[in-house]
Amino acid sequence: MLLVILELVGIAVFAASGALAAVRARLDVFGVTVLALATALGGGVIRDVLLGVHPPTSLTKWPYLLVPALTGLLVFSFHPQVARLRRAVQLLDAIGLGLFVTGGTSTALALGAPPYTACLIGMTTGIGGGAMRDVLLREIPLVLRREIYAVAALLGCLVVAGGSVLGLPEGPVALAGSALVVAVRLLALWRRWNAPVAHGLDA
Secondary structure (H helix, E strand, O other): OHHHHHHHHHHHHHHHHHHHHHHHOOOOHHHHHHHHHHHHHHHHHHHHHHHOOOOOHHHOOHHHHHHHHHHHHHHHHHHHHHHOOHHHHHHHHHHHHHHHHHHHHHHHHHOOOOHHHHHHHHHHHHHHHHHHHHHHOOOOOHHHOOOOOHHHHHHHHHHHHHHHHHOOOHHHHHHHHHHHHHHHHHHHHHHOOOOOOOOOOOO
16 A cells, blocks of 8 residues: 555656646646646556556556646646745655656566566656656657766666565565665755766867
């Protein structure tokens, strides 16, 4: 039950980030709700499609649809107040990312995927929704141009996959992977770390 609640919290936070981006892009209420749903559920849908889970899990359980839809509507109505909670949203986003990537990796391993495939699927689970959000807004996905986001996700996936290879208990390993993702993500935000980009392109 606790894991389900935490997952729904992560979905709500991802939905809020999508809805805020949609509000800034001046989309109407329908567009804001669609962006909230795509950001919150996109990674999980991609995961299930890659793993052959049909229909995707998030589309068969009503709370997984209701929570991001309501979050989108709330953000649409109270976006100035939500925007002021930037630090809290970033913290919850990091926690959501940790939960999503470790959950995605564990799901892939449980369905028989090899460790390297499980890592890629786990990372996609965490970053897929945000990438889908940016594509719908006709932007280069944020994870491809700045911030330590995908790297943090991949580190968590490696912990889960490594623990599986070593035969370690799944629960503590997933918790450790999630904690690592959160720590790296928050440290990157605090230190303003960005992945390196190519230099000399203006020459």
